[in-house]
Amino acid sequence: MADHLVFMMGKFEAPIPGDRYYSENHLWFLPEGDGFRVGFTSYSVRLLQDVYFLDWTIDSDTEVRKKQEIGEVESSKALSTLYAPANGRLLEFNDGVLSDPSAINTDNYGNGWLYTFETNAQLMEPPDYVKLLEDGWEDTQRHLKGQIN
Amino acid sequence: MAAKKLTVVISQQQGKNPEKRHLEEEIAAALIMDPDVEVSLVPHLYDMGPDHTGMLFLRSVPGDLVVLSWLYPRGARWTLDRQRVRGHEGVSLLDSEDDSDESDDQSDSQELNGIGSLDVPDRKIYCIDLRSDGDHQVFLDEIKRIGSEASVQTVDLMQWISGSPKQDQLQRYLHPDRMLQAMQSNGNGTNGNGQTNGSGEADGNGHASVLPEPAKRRWYPVIDYSRCTNCMECIDFCLFGVYGVDSLDRILVEEQDNCKKGCPACSRVCPENAIIFPGHKTPGIAGSDGDVAGLKIDLSKLFGAPSAIELAAQERDVELVLDGRDAVGLSVGIPKRQADKQPQQRDDLDDLMDDLDNIGL
Numbered sequence: 001m002a003d004h005l006v007f008m009m010g011k012f013e014a015p016i017p018g019d020r021y022y023s024e025n026h027l028w029f030l031p032e033g034d035g036f037r038v039g040f041t042s043y044s045v046r047l048l049q050d051v052y053f054l055d056w057t058i059d060s061d062t063e064v065r066k067k068q069e070i071g072e073v074e075s076s077k078a079l080s081t082l083y084a085p086a087n088g089r090l091l092e093f094n095d096g097v098l099s100d101p102s103a104i105n106t107d108n109y110g111n112g113w114l115y116t117f118e119t120n121a122q123l124m125e126p127p128d129y130v131k132l133l134e135d136g137w138e139d140t141q142r143h144l145k146g147q148i149n
Numbered sequence: 150m151a152a153k154k155l156t157v158v159i160s161q162q163q164g165k166n167p168e169k170r171h172l173e174e175e176i177a178a179a180l181i182m183d184p185d186v187e188v189s190l191v192p193h194l195y196d197m198g199p200d201h202t203g204m205l206f207l208r209s210v211p212g213d214l215v216v217l218s219w220l221y222p223r224g225a226r227w228t229l230d231r232q233r234v235r236g237h238e239g240v241s242l243l244d245s246e247d248d249s250d251e252s253d254d255q256s257d258s259q260e261l262n263g264i265g266s267l268d269v270p271d272r273k274i275y276c277i278d279l280r281s282d283g284d285h286q287v288f289l290d291e292i293k294r295i296g297s298e299a300s301v302q303t304v305d306l307m308q309w310i311s312g313s314p315k316q317d318q319l320q321r322y323l324h325p326d327r328m329l330q331a332m333q334s335n336g337n338g339t340n341g342n343g344q345t346n347g348s349g350e351a352d353g354n355g356h357a358s359v360l361p362e363p364a365k366r367r368w369y370p371v372i373d374y375s376r377c378t379n380c381m382e383c384i385d386f387c388l389f390g391v392y393g394v395d396s397l398d399r400i401l402v403e404e405q406d407n408c409k410k411g412c413p414a415c416s417r418v419c420p421e422n423a424i425i426f427p428g429h430k431t432p433g434i435a436g437s438d439g440d441v442a443g444l445k446i447d448l449s450k451l452f453g454a455p456s457a458i459e460l461a462a463q464e465r466d467v468e469l470v471l472d473g474r475d476a477v478g479l480s481v482g483i484p485k486r487q488a489d490k491q492p493q494q495r496d497d498l499d500d501l502m503d504d505l506d507n508i509g510l
Binding site: 023024025026044047048067073074075077078079080081082083084085140143144147 | 445446447448449450451452453454455459
């Protein structure tokens with residue numbers, strides 16, 4: 001696969017590992033068995049900062065549609081509803097991260113995984129994800145700045 | 150004989166929350182004793198149909214009017230406007246203190262380019278949200294302040310209503326003390342609960358027809374004409390015949406009760422955010438002004454939230470399917486928007502991410 005890549009968010013280096021796939025809503029997908037293990041990319045984590053609350057509003061082992069609401073996350077500086085990245089089946093949740101979400105900040109590509117997922121949807125290769133980040137960077141900053149002011 | 154009285158109407162809650170009822174009763178009891186105020190109680194503003202006696206009463210008030218309700222002021226104002234209870238916007242300090250520094254009433258009225266309301270009488274309507282504070286004294290103080298700045302009424306309210314050919318039922322609105330007493334002895338509010346004995350029947354104390362008839366819960370969009378530009382996107386989008394046009398070709402919520410309960414889809418489609426569903430759980434859709442978002446950044450857009458149009462189409466499809474019709478997705482009545490406009494100014498945003506930690510929110 002591609003080499004380990006990096007995306008610059010201002011002065012912060014966000015690592016984008018080459019050993020997995022990515023989605024437009026900033027999740028990584030590591031192939032595992034017939035499905036994927038899924039978690040937040042460093043881009044997401046950099047925007048969230050310290051995560052202190054994570055909640056899922058659907059049961060494990062459930063069929064989902066793309067953009068369906070599946071949960072919410074809250075951190076010291078941000079909050080968000082969480083949406084299914086694609087049509088597919090959500091298999092199981094990482095319970096560890098529910099009781100202690102700090103792993104999302106300390107090891108987002110490893111122990112901070114969120115859930116396992118089955119899908120046939122087309123996912124992005126690392127260089128395509130980095131291009132998405134580069135193309136959207138101006139707009140994202142504007143969107144965030146607009147909320148702060 | 151001329152009397153300088155301010156009419157205050159308390160529009161009661163939809164449910165039976167005892168804290169809300171307590172606040173309503175405390176305010177009513179104090180205002181009954183106030184010689185400068187004519188107070189009355191009506192059911193939840195939004196639920197009253199056009200022929201409800203409470204609405205007839207509201208329409209009969211000629212002078213300045215203060216309406217206390219469990220609605221955002223913008224939602225209350227335009228609900229009243231649709232029922233032909235109209236006036237110039239009275240500014241209440243209670244609700245404008247939530248606004249951030251950038252938006253005060255002057256700048257708001259300059260930005261708005263809606264088609265405006267019609268036949269607006271020269272008097273002020275003050276809409277106040279009863280959720281603004283838990284202390285009844287705060288509302289009483291604000292009403293006092295409004296009373297002192299309100300224009301002089303040259304017509305005695307009591308005479309006006311008694312003199313004109315109104316139904317006997319309107320008398321109940323002129324005796325709020327009896328209404329309050331009946332409410333308290335029944336231990337319920339006038340909230341559309343037909344099972345209790347408070348629904349207009351005589352109770353043990355002989356308070357026949359003292360309480361207004363209950364108002365059934367309703368769901369329909371309310372147009373804010375200060376923002377509406379008459380673009381007609383809503384009438385194209387709604388497939389349930391809720392919207393129509395009046396004799397001047399202005400957009401109108403014509404068949405209010407055709408609206409599917411709980412569906413807010415059209416409000417997402419309006420380019421001017423001029424459509425309000427006063428009972429919706431999202432403050433922006435319910436007519437709240439300004440950013441209630443608080444101090445946190447909302448990342449939902451980044452994490453995959455559907456766009457407003459996508460969401461509207463999804464919600465509309467749900468209602469179509471429930472009606473036994475076919476879902477249409479984005480293929481029908483979807484506004485054709487311009488591509489994202491270029492920003493007018495380019496800020497230097499390079500250091501934004503590094504500054505995020507340091508921003509004093």
